[in-house]
Amino acid sequence: MSSKEKILGTAIVLFAQKGYSGLSMRQLAQAVDMSVAAIYHHFPDKNTLYLEAVRFAFSDKEQVFAQVWESGCSAEEKLGGFIRSLIDVMLQDRDFHRLMQREILEADPERMQLLAQGIFKRQFSLLMQLATELAPEQDAQLVATSIIGLAKCYVEYQPLLKNFPGWKPKHEMPEVIAAHITELLLNSLRAKTA
Amino acid sequence: MSSKEKILGTAIVLFAQKGYSGLSMRQLAQAVDMSVAAIYHHFPDKNTLYLEAVRFAFSDKEQVFAQVWESGCSAEEKLGGFIRSLIDVMLQDRDFHRLMQREILEADPERMQLLAQGIFKRQFSLLMQLATELAPEQDAQLVATSIIGLAKCYVEYQPLLKNFPGWKPKHEMPEVIAAHITELLLNSLRAKTA
């Protein structure tokens, strides 16, 4: 692993934990056991480093979903597979999830465009295509957004849900969450097309 | 409006925009047109100020939903009303929404408990009750979470969705979003009980 990759990998974890302004270059330097100037040798400034870290975090997620799309399953099975993969990725790589959350929270228009066009567009298009297949008469973007929103909220609210009445340990199991969401969606989409 | 309330109100907006470490005491002082020391006269330190601001932001939201619950509508109409109110609150008071998002992102266990027990518990319980009424055989917490997650994601992803294919201006209209979510949920819940 090169120094640059080491810096980026550590930056992902620490930016996800502390946020952009919460992480100082000195803290990062200490974490990768280098001098501050060494980091500035690889990256022109903090902002560029952050952007590259975000891009780096996203770079290996693309192929996780490839096998779902390329499988010979039915549309309904593909939906189940996609939801399950999405939840698995977010639960396993929480730094990725938190970094993504932070990016969306910041909502900088320029970065939103970069995020949408450069990173998520392909997956979102495929999901919209699937939505059209399942429910041709509904608005594909609305349906696709609902799918992602449903999956994401369970990961996001997990620390909060523990404290509500009605909480059960199985609510943290990816297969239970995925099954609930998939059923909810298929029930609805089927009802509409029938 | 007292100085203390003025500080808190401004702090909500700026903490929501910039995050805890992104907002300095000097910036806040300038925004409320006071000296830094004046803020320290009212609050012992930055952390306490932040906590009080969060609490202050949540204090007036409780009653927005009261009229939904107290209306004589059917369960299905109540669901529609709740979803519409939720989206309206989040779209109108974006600072409240962003501050809430930040709190959940931070996911400090102690603060999560405070948030759940002290602020959201009542609304969540009423929503679970409604879920049970609509779909008795389903897990109420899962359904309630799906309802909130669905509503929230549309507000959250708005800056991102603009950049995706298939976006239409009407996707930002609260009544369109609310209608889509309500229909999605009712379709599904009805299909199950039928």
Place this chain on the structure above:
DNA sequence: ATGGACCTAACAAACGTTCAGTAGGTACAT
């Protein structure tokens, strides 16, 4: 004359960034 509300000015620490310099390697002309 007492006390709450507020000020200016300063503190040490931490901040992002830069700069001059060095160790180690490669390439090339002599």
Place this chain on the structure above:
DNA sequence: ATGTACCTACTGAACGTTTGTTAGGTCCAT
């Protein structure tokens, strides 16, 4: 083979600015 030139990767020390916080004093209503 050897000196020179140039490269990347890195260091230590410093730049000026901003940070959270506080001490000491002023104003004004009670």
